[in-house]
Amino acid sequence: MINIYGTQYRLHPMFILVILTSILSGNIGELITLFAIVFVHEMGHVVAAKNFGWEVKTVQMLPFGGVAEVETHRNTSAREEIIVAAAGPLQNCWMIALVYLLQRTEMIDLAWSDYFIQANLMIALFNLLPILPLDGGKIVQALLSYKVSYHKSLKYCAWNSLLMSILMIAYACTDIFYSGVHLNLLIIGVFLLYSNWYYFRNIPYYFIRFLVNRELTFAKMKVKKEITKPIFANSSSSISEIVRCFKRDQMHIIYVLNDLGKVQAVIPEKRIIQTYLINPRKNG
Structure with missing residues (x-):
């Protein structure tokens, strides 16, 4: 070391x-x-x-x-x-x-x-290669976060990385009955599979950390004068469903709509996050 x-x-x-x-x-x-x-x-x-x-x-x-x-x-x-x-x-x-x-x-x-x-x-x-934690996987996840919510980018990239890790292991074993196993590729594939299974299991933790650190992101965005993006939710939507719509690099205002599609309430994301963090499981 x-x-x-x-x-x-x-x-x-x-x-x-x-x-x-x-x-x-x-x-x-x-x-x-x-x-x-x-x-x-x-x-x-x-x-x-x-x-x-x-x-x-x-x-x-x-x-x-x-x-x-x-x-x-x-x-x-x-x-x-x-x-x-x-x-x-x-x-x-x-x-x-x-x-x-x-x-x-x-x-x-x-x-x-x-x-x-x-x-x-x-x-x-x-x-x-678009597999986490490789550089390609990180780039794909960052690019994906421009299009979908942060929570979805975590899940999509985790599932993709798990699948590609399994395919790598399978490819390493394709000639097992002829020239044998590609040992180096097999070891790397197993390492990536384990890493991504661990990553997948810890997505709730990564997401909580994302929400907790939003306060510092707010300050950064105010300096850059970022535009706040609206999120429209039904009155029946859970807090968990709303926070999972939050996108990276964006602030949000939540508009709660009634059954007629009219605005019933306007809530800043900070209040939504505070409510969610009190008891994430209950709000799920």
Whole structure:
């Protein structure tokens, strides 16, 4: 474990397994190269996150990237989420371009540079898969939150990530009776499946945290003079149904309609949130 500018970097057990395998097979050079690529990839995320004022506590290094523990002290905007997620694969792009140019000048070893480019390309493309907690999954979730409510974006992306994790595991086992199991892909698929099952089970917690931090989001939006978006609800609608309509990066005013479609009450979202947080289960 190392600490760089307040962020702790730790090796995930999967990466330790790769290190042991590389040592036993004598591929130390490839191991060092892979570690350097993953480290630069993660530094891209960390620098972008800290630029937005996020507190990055720890980064667990995996063979294909990393998982960061972030504390933002507020709800981050979809735009910030997209930029931070994209910052990792962008590091792979400039590294590929640099080594490709050096190849043309014959200043570096051709075999090593080919491996370096292939490893960068593999890590960048794999991280762009639309599966949480990969960068592609985070980007898709942020983009989806522009169109649907925050609660729906959590559920849709969790279900999609679970499905794609299962498909990855199934693909890793397709040649089990011929060439055997693709062990690396199987291990990654199982890791992603477990991560997303954990994520899915904790959606209620993530949603509560989203609501609790709305107060700081209000202050941010008032500075930017954001337009408040209306939500129209029937008098029979539950508090839970209403809060699940809240969208990221938007404030809301709730218009309660009677059976004739006329406005019966106008309620600010802050009051709705306060009522919901008193007893989320009862209001469900």
